[in-house]
Every structure is written in structure tokens, then in C-alpha cells.
Amino acid sequence: MVGARINGRMELIPTQEEVIALLRRTGGMRDGHYEYPSGRHTSEYVQVALTMRDFNVSNILSVALSRKVRSNSELRAMLPNLSIVAPATGGLPVAYGVAEALRTKRVYWAERNNGEEALHFRQYLELEKGEKVVLVDDIFQTGAKLSEMKKLVEAAGGEVIALAVIVHQPGPDAVDFPGLPFYYLAKLDATYVDAAKCEQCKRGVPVAKVRL
């Protein structure tokens, strides 16, 4: 079993297949018929937060992601002065796991009070001018949130020097981050489609709504 092989061998970076097996084993990836809040449908539900509730697995994934960041010699040289910025709440377990493994300087997170409001840093959670940060999240799909985070960090005087996520699942309209190193552990196909093109809908399969 994949997990058993990885347990106790945390110096390894799990392969794409091993990451997918860990996601499935922990309920973070499920087959079915789902509708996202955007209205699009998918046969594959991905929710990394469900995987991160297993501390041992979350540790394996965070350490693996940190090793990918560390493999960049420029980033490695900056580590003691590097900070991690993540969106609450899904990015937080990844951010703290990576920060612990890399011994980075600080962790910051951005929050949103309701669906309409912009991401912001809590009062007194202030970046230093010129602070170098790695943006971290659990999953990349549209890139909209990381794009908003990047602008927030820059407006606060920080400098984004890399991005790192557990699962990379870019859709056709995903935001690009040219020139920035981008690290991930598994790349998944974007399986979501417009409801009108959904094969399961055509077959009358009941749909479950994805809630965040």
C-alpha cells in the first residue's frame, strides 16, 4: 500500500500516483456527480482539506512540497528570511506544514469576511516592506484566489517569489503567473464541464452540490 511505503520514509517526494492514492484514501478525492458553486459539473470531487485532517498524511504532503521549494537554490538561500502567505482556511495547514519543514520566517494568511468582500490581512498582521514570500494553497484551479493574494501582498509592500500548491488542476481559463517558480505535487485534469455538456446529467444521475 502506498501510504505504508511512504510512512517512515518522509524524505521521499511521493509520485503523482502516490499523491492521488493518498487523496483517495483520505476522502479528499471522490468519484460521483457533483455541481460546483460556479454551476459546472464534475465526476471527480477534490477537496484537499479532507486529506489534510489526517496529520500524518498532511505532514507527508507538506514536507514533500517543501522539498520541491528547497530544490530551488535561489529560494533555498533565502529561507531564513522567507515568509509564507496563504488564504484562510484551506491553505493554512499547508502553509504551516511547509513553514515548519523549511524553517521560514513567518506565516501570514488572508481572510474574506463574506463571499463578496476582498481578501485582506487581519489587523496588525502586516508584512515588512520588501518581505519575500511564497504563496501557498491546497489546490489551484482558476488561480483567481492566488492572483488576488499576489496583489494583496504587493499592495502591502511584499514581493511574491514563488507559488506552491498540493494539487494543480488548472481549468481552461486559469490565471498565468509568468516568471514565477510554481511547485505542486500532483497535476490533475480539469474534469469540470458546463452542466449542459454533462454526460451524467444526460443519463439522469442525481447530482450532489459542492459546498465549501
Ligand SMILES: [Zn+2]
Ligand atoms: Zn451533471
